[in-house]
Each structure stands twice: as structure tokens, then as C-alpha cells.
Amino acid sequence: MNFTPHLYQTHATRHIIEHRAAALLLDMGLGKTVATLTAISDLMHDYYDVAKVLVIAPKRVAEDTWSREAEKWDHTRYLRISKVLGSQKERLKALEQDAHIYIINRENVEWLVDHYKTKWPFDMVVIDELSSFKSSKSKRFRALRKVRPYIDRVVGLTGTPAPNGLLDLWPQMYLLDKGERLGRTLTAYRDKYFIPGARKGHIVYNWNLKHGAEKKIYERIGDIAISMKAKDHLKLPERVDNVVPVRMDHETRKRYKQLERDYLLPFAGEADVVADTAAVLSNKLVQLANGAVYNENDEVQELHSLKLDALEEIQEQGKPILVFYKYKHDLERIKARFKQVRTLDKPKDIEDWNAGKIEMLLAHPASAGHGLNLQDGGSTVVWFGLTWSLEEYQQANARLHRQGQKQTVVVHHLVTQGTIDQDIMTALDRKANGQNALLDAVKARLERIQTEGTSDEHNENCHQEL
Template sequence: MKFKPHLYQDFAIRRIIEQPAVGLFLDMGMGKTVSTLTAVADLLHDYFEVSKVLVIAPLRVAEDTWSRETEKWDHTRYMKVSKVLGPESKRIQAVMTPADLYVINRENVEWLVGYYKSKWPFDMVVIDELSSFKSSKAKRFRALKKVRPFIKRLVGLTGTPAPNSLIDLWPQLYLLDGGERLGKTITGYRDRYFQPDQRNRHIVYSWRLRPEAEKAIHSKISDICISMQAKDWLDLPERIDNPVRIPLPAPVRQKYKQMERDLLLPFTDGDVVADTAAVLSNKLLQLANGAVYDENKAVQEIHQEKLKKLEDIIDAANGKPILVFYTYQHDLARIQKHFKQAKLLENSQDIADWNKSEIPMLLAHPASAGHGLNLQAGGHIIVWFGLTWSLELYQQANARLDRQGQEHRVIVHHLVAEGTVDEDVMKVLEGKAIGQDALLAAVKARIEKINT
């Protein structure tokens, strides 16, 4: 296929070539991968600026997306991709194989750094989903930080740079510029732009922005980060978000309230116990979905209201394929038992079959299907059987269908049990999305310059 870049893609390609480090904060479905591949091909074989390129990506994306995308386009089809995946022996064999791109999953970054140490060979690194390096305490961040001085060029790709708060930006920007813009340490960054919010004496649980800090942060990073949103550039069919409110039967509501009040739900063969707020939240989400793990890790089924509503949605779809996101393993088991036509997304063949409309109901966990998978050819209906607190997973998962190439209006059904924590999750996701949009808008590229 011949690649005809959109105006914004051409701009992104030029920025990757011209700048040694750049963050591409592009909405999902705007072609970050092909834009980066185009720039990498030019840097490798036209400008001779780099010699060995490493791509760090989520596992499913590392397994499938980069090689599939390389083979898709005429101008990148010649590029050889070596997948540094699997057992250590296979990883070693992969890094020793001559290739244009070496693709590794982010969980093995620490191993790769330890394997090469000071003899790090990759002079260009692409981090697919830069936001997965948002924790300064994570081993993957600390490992990559060690070899950052050996990296000549670095590109960070993400559609959600600050999924929870602007605190998340510091590690990502440090990998781009070594602390030049937001400071050399996370402590200094926090002290400069934030102040304690919720705390217990000396323990700070959350931070809030100082006055004018958000504007200052945006200004600091605007020269190294390109932010573009699909709504400004792509003529996509408007997405419909449909909260499906589900009233729970009185006995179920009573059990829910008991769990919420007493942190305990007794059963004959094992109680459901929640000893912290986080555990309680998790248990209540499970209960809202219809089943919950007890203290013996056995599944206690409470109700089937979401299964019934999912059945109604399938009937209304009238044979159109449906992508269902589940949260817990007991959700998966119950859906598969109830709907014999359901197929779990497990490998590349499943992706191909879905895109050929051969799977009527595809089940996926947002953490494993949240990045880089192109599923828009197979359908346009999404059902969230269980909700997630993570804005990043939520947005990325929806973007599997709501992305460039989608020809139909995407419908996103959210199964929300009334009077439960489901309602709180929806409000939190909407609240975080407001902050995320503010960040993206603040560092949006000065596109007017493209037209001149």
C-alpha cells in the first residue's frame, strides 16, 4: 500500500527527523506508527543518522503491530524486524540477528540494559506508549535512565501522556531531555509545581497543582512535544457513548450495601472480606458486575443482570460484531459460559479473523488490547461489561475501533449498575478526561506554521 501522509503526519515525520528527541502526543488512530516508521527509514538509509533502532512496546504490540505495519506499506516493506521476545535464549538470538528494527516488550527493558550494560548498541529508541514509563520508581524507567546518555535519538509515542495527573509527566520528559525542562529529580519537580493535597502528618497521599503551574509546565514542554487531536484533523464518524443503567434487584442491592457498610459479605463456604479502601473498591466493582472472589479465591455469583443486558445489546445489534471489554477472570468465564459464540482475543489470527468479520463477539481485557491493535475493520460496537479506573486503558481500548479507517459510527455501551461504584468510575473517567484534554490542547503544535 502506498503511504500518502496527512498534513499532520508529514509535520510529525519532519519533527522526528529534525529533533534528537520528540514526544508525539497524538490521539489514538492518527497513524503514530507509520509516521515513526517513515522517519526511522529516512534516518537509517537516507540521512545515515542512526544505525541501530530499538522499539519498546506493550507485549501484544511488540508481537504484532510493528511488523504488521512495516509489511503494510510499500516504502517500509523492505525493513527487517527482529522481535526480542520470549525466553532469554530467543531474546539473545534476536538481538544478534541483523535487522533494521529490534522490537522488545517493556517488561524486558531491564533485562536488555543488564545484558549490554555500558556497551549499549541502540543509538535510536522509540518508546511506543511513553506513558507506560510514568513511574519514576519503576524498574523499566530506572533501567532506561541508565543508558539514556548512549541514546542519540529518542521518540516517545502516546495518546495519553498524563492519564491521572501532571505528576506523571516528569519521568516521560526526563527520558526525552534528561531533565532539562522539568528538572533533574521528581522531588524537585513536585516541589516546584505542586503542593501537598491529602496527607497524614508527614505522609502525602496526593498532590495538587500550584497556581499557574499547569500553564508553566505546558510552556516548558511545548517545544519538544507535539500534540494533535483526531477531531481537529480526521473526519471520523461521531462516536456515541451510551451509559446503560441497570437496576439491581432488591436482594442484590441489600448485599451490596452490606458489603459497603460492613466490609464483609458472609457466604457458607467462604466470606468476602475487604480490609482496605482499595480492596473494598475492587470488591464492589466485582459485585456490581455480578460475581466476587471470596477469601478462598472461589467465585461467588451474586446476580446476572449485566449478562442479561449484554444479551439485549447483542439482540439489538442484529448480527453485527461486538467487542466486549471485561475486567475480571470470573467475568470472562461467566460471559463465555453464557454466550457460546464469544471468542477470547489471544493472538494475531484472532485479530485477522475479527477484521474479516468472522468473529461475532470478541472478548478482550483492556490491559492486553489497549495499545496499537487495529480492530476498526471488524466492527463498530463496544460494550464495557466491567469498568476501569484507568483513563489510559479506557481511551486506548475504545480507540481499537474508534480510529482512522473506521467507516461507521462507533457505539460504546457502558454497563452501569445503578447505585454502585460503577457510577463513580464513570464520573472519575470524565473528570480525568477533562484534565487530559487540557494538557493536549496546551501543547498542541502550532499547526498554522505547517500551512505557511
């Protein structure tokens, strides 16, 4: 197919060619992959500036997206791509292949760095989904940091560079410019642009931007980073968001409230609930809302099948459905209820979905959130289990709601009434910071449990006096 780039894609390609450190902070659907492949082709065979390229990507994107995109266009079809995936033996064999581009999943970056050490062979590295390197403590960041001095060109691609706030930006920018713009250490960056927020002793739980800091940060990285929003450049299909209320009957609600109380009550008297504790409690509450929970013996305790019933009603409409689940027991319960389903595991699943051969495709948003093109197989999304992560939520929905989709996209959210589902839905609607919203929601439920406990004790004392 002949590639006729949009003006913004030409701009993105020129930006990569003209900057040895380049960030494309482009919204989903704007064609980051083809713009980058075009730049690679030009740098190799017009400018003779690049010889060997490494692409680091999420696993499913590494398996499918880059090779499929390269094969799609006439001007990039000649590029030889070697996928450094699978067992160690398979990865080593892939590295020995004569190719233009080598693609590896981000989980194997540490292995790759250890394999080559100071004999790093790639003069250009493309980090597809740069935001997955947002933690300076992660092994993948530390590994890539070691070999950064040996890399001549680095390109970072993402639509969500700071999903949890601008503190996430430093590790990503460091991998591009080695600390030239935002400082050589996270501490220096933090001290310059942030002030401590909530804290307990020496532990700071969150950092707040200083006045005017956001503008200064963007100005500092403005020369190497370009940012574009899809709404400014694409005419996307209509998207309809639909909340499907899931209502518990009296007995189910009674059981739910007792289990919720059992999980929360041990923490109700604590003066401060830290983020880790809140995350654990939230997981339990979300599981309960979905209809099943792992008990202390890691066994599945089923509470209700109401979300399965709601999913069945949507399925009866006869359209292909992309279903996002959250827990393994969600997956198993869906597969037990619906026989004609497929789990998104392999490139073949993507191919069959886009060919219209799958009625219901089950996917976890964390593994299907970036770079996968699923818009040809259907236009209906169902969130069986909700996520606090706004980035995960937006990226997952964009698998169908993207350029090339020919139908109105309907996104159904199964929301169990009276549960933490409603808190998550509110946070997503407000585009709130997931971690802060999670903490606030759990604290509110703990306060309610504590209030109910005090009320029960008061009633019991009154009863005894009578």
C-alpha cells in the same frame, strides 16, 4: 500501498528527524507509527544518522502493530524487523538477527539492559506509549535511565502523557532529555511546580500545581514535544455512548447491600481512608456490581447474572461485539454463557477479528488499550466491567473508534443501578481524575454505611425503651 501523508504526519516525521529527543503527544488514530517508521527510514538511508533502532512497546503492539504497519506501506516494506519476544532463548535469537528495527515489550526492558550493560547497541530508541514510563520508581524506568547516556536519539509516543496529572510528566521527559527541561530529579521538579495537597504526617497523597505552573511546564518542553488532537485533523465516524441500566430485583438488592455492608463496615469508623484501602474496597464493590466476587478463600461467590443477561440482549442484535471485562471471573462467566467467543490473546485473534470471523471478542482494557487496530472487525463496544482509569477507557474505545472505521461506533456501558458503577460512569463522563474519584466514591459509601449503622442503633434503642 503508496503512502500519501497528511500534513500533520509530515510535520511529525520532520519533528523526529530534526530533534534527537522528540515527543509526539498525538491523539489516538493520528498515525504515530507510520510517521515514526517514515522518520526511521529517512534517518537510516537519507541522512545515514541511524543504524540500529529499538522499539519498546506494549506486548500486543510489539507482537503485531509495528510489523503490520511496516508491511502495509511501500516505502517501509523493506525494513527488516526482529521481534525480541517470548522465552529468553527466543529473545536472544531475535537479537542475533540482522535487522533494522528490534521490537521488545516493555516488561523485558530490564532484562535487555542487564543483557547488554554498557555495550548498548541501539543508537535510536522509540518508546511506544511513553506514559507507561510515568513512574520513576518502576523497574523499566530505572533500567532505561541507566543506558540513556548511550542512546543518541529517543522518541516518545503517546496520546495521554499525563493521565493522572502533570506529576507523571517528569519521568517521561527525563528519558528524552536527561532532565534538561524539567530538572534532573523528581524532587526538584515537584518543588518548583507543585505544592503538597492532602497529607497524613510526612506522607503526601497528592500534589497540586502552583499558580501558573502548567503553562510554564508546557513552555519548558515545547521545543521537543508536539501535541495534536484527532478532532482537529481527522473526520472520525460518529460515536454513540449508551448506558444500559442493569436493575436488581428486591432479593438480589438485599443480598448486594448486605455484602457491600460487610466489606465496608470494618472501615466505617476510620478518620481517614487512604488510597490503597479505597482501591481494595472499590475492587470488591465493582466485582459485586458485575455479579460475582472473590471471597476470603479466593473462591468465586456469584451474586447475580444480570450483566450476562444484558450482554445477551446486545448480542442478539447480530453484530460483532468487542467486550471489555475487568476480572478473571467476569471472563470465565462470559465464556460459560456464550460459546462463540474468542479471547484477545494472540496476533491471530486480531487478524480473525478484522476478517469478520469472530462474533464476540473478549479483551481486558489494560492489555488492549494501545496501538491495536481493530476497526475493521466491528463497531460495537460493550463495557461489562467499568474502569476508573480515563486513559484506559479512552484508549480501549479507540480500538474501534479510529481512522478507517466505516460505521457509527456504539459504546454500551453495563451499569448496575444503585452500585459503584454509577459513580465510575459519572467520573468518566466528567473526565475526572480516576484515583481521586475512586477515593471520593468509597468515602461517600463509607459515610452512608456509618449513617445507616447509627440509624439502626438508634432504632434498636428506641425499641428497647418501649
